[in-house]
Amino acid sequence: MLWAILGLALGVVVGYYIPFTYSDNYSLYISVAILAAMDSVFGAIRSSMENHYNNIMFITGFFTNALLAAFLAYLGDRLGVPLYYAPIIVFGGRLFQNFAAIRRSLVEKFLMEKKRKTRSNIE
């Protein structure tokens, strides 16, 4: 988890300094793709904490979710229906769920450690 956040921070720094920008036209698609990718990363952190992390599932999910979200946004633009709401709602909701799960497992770990310590102290 710590490593993932560190990687994220490093990525932000690197991305900020590399001289590459894209047209403003794509910013809607990229933003929903980012949401999907964020969901994947949080999901991966959660599953790694719950010890059922799967590498292939994570990588495929990362890319296909991002592509599907961007494609939905594009399709919505073409059809005149704001389809980009779908990724925003689904991934946004899941982001909170994942975050809640991460928080819970963190707190549990912390509490368990404390308990063990107090028990060893008593003994």
Add this chain to the structure above:
Amino acid sequence: MIKNKKINTLVFMAFLLGIIIALQVKSFNGNNGLVTLKSIMEIENQIELEKNDIQNLNKLIYQRKQELMNYETELEDSGSILNSLSENRKSLKMAAGVIALNGKGIKIELRDGDRELKEGENPNNIIVHDQDVLHIVNDLKIAGAEAISINGQRLSSISEIKCSGPTITINGRTYGQPFIIEAIGPVEDLIQITTGIGSYSYLLTTIYGIDVRVYEEDDIKIPAFKLNGDLQYLGEGD
């Protein structure tokens, strides 16, 4: 070892996500907001229109330059541009209708129909109306007529064609039938648009039974247009 590798992937993916986020933050300009394909198309259309405008203006500039060049060469050749200016003035006068004109053209005679009315039929059907005349005049203009007169009244840009009972008022004067429309212009085109199948005058003759006769004339005389009173409301523009 395996777990380590897995964690490495996670870190790498997080790294990738960080790069994308930074790029998005960098690329996104808050002032622009979301740009939909529709608005892009609209703006593209506008640009296209503006480009057309620019092209037209360039053409106009080119024309004006050409004119200027003509004047200059004339000035060099003969020492004055009076000739071409007076020619210009003459054609403007002809178009405005302030001088009498003659030329090749056609003559159209419109008379009320003399067929028997069917039972219950409206007698208006076989009477020549002001709008019939208007429509034919417009057809003539479409065919390229350069000057038109009705019953000897030159049709200027402010001439009215007004219904006054069984008669028609043009330039403030009232005429009964027959209505004689004379037009100077490309004879063949004028004849085609007044006699061709599907034309308005064809419809008048075949369906309503109005008497429309078209003659080709070598020498049509159209008198000058006389203004009734002064122009009160016109001011000079830029």
